[in-house]
Amino acid sequence: MAPDNDFRKELEELSPILSKIRRDGIYTAPPPGYFEELPSNILSRVKEAKVIEMKPLRRIWRTLAAAVATGAVLVTGWILIGDNSPAGHSNLSADATVQHQIQQVSDTEMAAYIDRNSVATGNDYLLTSGPITDDDVPLVLADVSDQELQQYVDQNLPTTKLN
Amino acid sequence: MAVDTADEFLLQQFREPATREAGYTAIIKKYQERLYWHIRRMVEDHDDTNDILQNVFIRVWNALDNFREDSGLFTWLYRIATNESLTFIERKKKKGALSLDKMQETVGNRVKADKDIDSAKLERKLQMAIRELPEKQRLVFNLRYFDEMPYNEMSRMLDTSEGALKASYHHAVKKIEDFILNH
Numbered sequence: 001m002a003p004d005n006d007f008r009k010e011l012e013e014l015s016p017i018l019s020k021i022r023r024d025g026i027y028t029a030p031p032p033g034y035f036e037e038l039p040s041n042i043l044s045r046v047k048e049a050k051v052i053e054m055k056p057l058r059r060i061w062r063t064l065a066a067a068v069a070t071g072a073v074l075v076t077g078w079i080l081i082g083d084n085s086p087a088g089h090s091n092l093s094a095d096a097t098v099q100h101q102i103q104q105v106s107d108t109e110m111a112a113y114i115d116r117n118s119v120a121t122g123n124d125y126l127l128t129s130g131p132i133t134d135d136d137v138p139l140v141l142a143d144v145s146d147q148e149l150q151q152y153v154d155q156n157l158p159t160t161k162l163n
Numbered sequence: 164m165a166v167d168t169a170d171e172f173l174l175q176q177f178r179e180p181a182t183r184e185a186g187y188t189a190i191i192k193k194y195q196e197r198l199y200w201h202i203r204r205m206v207e208d209h210d211d212t213n214d215i216l217q218n219v220f221i222r223v224w225n226a227l228d229n230f231r232e233d234s235g236l237f238t239w240l241y242r243i244a245t246n247e248s249l250t251f252i253e254r255k256k257k258k259g260a261l262s263l264d265k266m267q268e269t270v271g272n273r274v275k276a277d278k279d280i281d282s283a284k285l286e287r288k289l290q291m292a293i294r295e296l297p298e299k300q301r302l303v304f305n306l307r308y309f310d311e312m313p314y315n316e317m318s319r320m321l322d323t324s325e326g327a328l329k330a331s332y333h334h335a336v337k338k339i340e341d342f343i344l345n346h
Contacts (some may be wrong), residue, residue, distance in 0.1 A: 007311045014333060015340045018289070023309055025286050026293075030199065030209055039191040042220045043184060049221065 170236040177227055187227075191220055194237060197310070198244045204293070204305040205248040215251055219244045238320045245320070249298055285343065292342035296335055303328055304335035 011019040105113075141149070173193070176186025198219060203212040222243055230239060293301055302321070306312040307328075314325040321328070 007307070011308070011336070014336045017285075017340055017343055018308070018336060021285050021289055022282065025282070026290050027200075027203055027207065028209070030213075034213075035195055035199070038195055038216070039188045042191055042217050043188060045217060046187075046221060046224045 167235065174227070174230070174232070174236070187224060190223070190227075190236070194240050195220075197237075198240060201241060201305065201310065202244055202248050204309055205245075205298075205302065206251060207290075207294070211251065215244070215247050219247050222247070234319055235316075238316065241320050245302060249302075252298060288343045288346055289339065291346070292339040295342060296338065300331050300335045303331045304339070307332045308336075 008019070173186050173190050176182040176189065179186075195216065199212060199216055202215050202219075203209065206212055206215065219240070223240065226243075230236070234242075293304065296304060303317070306317050306320075307314075312320075314328050317323075317328050318325045
């Protein structure tokens, strides 16, 4: 910037006092070597900012990478911890199918099926499992006391005395 | 005002990736001192000035690619420095932390160390008078009184008419003179 030639004249006319004050003595000088060091200080700050600052595109990629990594962790965890075996899958789907089909069957059909296919229990088992042999007697009567046996005999055998 | 030849060369250096840092460093070296004093006269404290000046040049690094060269490089730098200084002053005002005590202490110490007491007193009064000016008027006074900036250049920089700037400067000079004579 070229000095203004009219400046001095203007100031002298405006304020003779101000025109006589030393302008370079108003403020203290900066520390020695300040201007020599300043360019490198600023340049290092600029480089530092360049390293820290991320461009928008890089930010998007970083967000996407984070999302993918999170998804991968979740999927891995599900595979490792959850029941993901083929048997597990087929059992689950089979159960669902059976339940669905049972819901379609009427109560009458259900009762008829039970009558045809009921599992024998209690006395039925004894009746259907064939005749009792002598070998079966100790097993069958193992839990019956002598007193109970005598009572049975008294009630069911003919009362005629044998001579 | 177009960019002068020397500045044009520095800008070309800056725009080439291989010479970018060299061009930038050359710009800092060329203008750092003038910008330092421009900021210093606004905020007075050296540490504050240093912070602002560094911020100014960092802004320059980020914005220089968009510099359209329809004004001179120095005018553009001055404008950034002015805006940064005014922002700093506003922020400090809001915080209520404009370190008046620190400023007065600095001035006081310097006055004691000065051999020419009368001259030092006059300088101290001038500094206090400048501090009393409204910020925009202080800016105009500093640009004219210390930097001897022509009104037409100041007009481009501050986007204000030459007449208004001249009136502002004359008012400022009168206020300062009154302060010196009455304190």
